[in-house]
Amino acid sequence: xxxxxxxxxxxxxxxxxxxxxxxxxxxxxxxxxxxxxxxxxxxxxxxxxxxxxxxxxxxxxxxxxxxxxxxxxxxxxxxxxxxxxxxxxxxxxxxxxxxxxxxxxxxxxxxxxxxxxxxxxxxxx
Numbered sequence: 001x002x003x004x005x006x007x008x009x010x011x012x013x014x015x016x017x018x019x020x021x022x023x024x025x026x027x028x029x030x031x032x033x034x035x036x037x038x039x040x041x042x043x044x045x046x047x048x049x050x051x052x053x054x055x056x057x058x059x060x061x062x063x064x065x066x067x068x069x070x071x072x073x074x075x076x077x078x079x080x081x082x083x084x085x086x087x088x089x090x091x092x093x094x095x096x097x098x099x100x101x102x103x104x105x106x107x108x109x110x111x112x113x114x115x116x117x118x119x120x121x122x123x124x125x
Contacts, residue, residue, distance in 0.1 A: 016044050023053040029060040031112065034080050038068075041083055042091065049095035052119045058097060061112040062088060064104050085113070092117045 002010055011018075015029060016036065027048050036044060045060075052058050063069075063082025071078045083091075085102065092099055092115075101116035103109075 015048065016040050018047060018051070020051060022051075024051055024056060025053055026057040026059060027051050031061055031110075033060045034062050034082055034112070035078070036081065037079075038081055038083060041081065042087075045088070045091050046095060049092070049097060049119070052097075054119055056119050057100075058092070058115070058117045058119065060115050061109065062115060064111075064113050082113075088115065096120050 002008070009024075011020075015032065029048060033041060033044070048060075049058055062085075063080060066082060066084040066087070068079070068081045071080055085104070089099060089102075097117035097119050099115065099117050101114060103114045105111045106114045
């Protein structure tokens with residue numbers, strides 16, 4: 001991916017403890033966010049939202065409904081959790097985002113739920 005977008009800034013870090021002083025045109029948490037427990041998701045979604053410039057995008061995947069499940073990943077247990085669509089939407093609205101795309105069980109994305117939201121004002125966290 002970095003070869004395709006050499007001018008983009010790429011970060012590899014624990015999204016739960018990011019402490020960045022800059023804003024981005026887009027923040028993407030693809031097939032990653034739903035591996036956090038519910039409470040971490042609530043906190044981290046607000047934190048990620050605060051990193052987005054006005055009119056920028058927050059793009060992430062979630063599960064289709066509230067709950068926790070364990071999956072298999074090459075013989076290893078893999079944790080998945082999701083808030084409800086209503087709760088994700090409420091958090092995004094509180095952070096002044098408009099949901100542009102909310103596609104539940106997207107067949108082109110491994111049945112994950114896809115979210116694209118645009119920030120319209122400063123997030124107060």
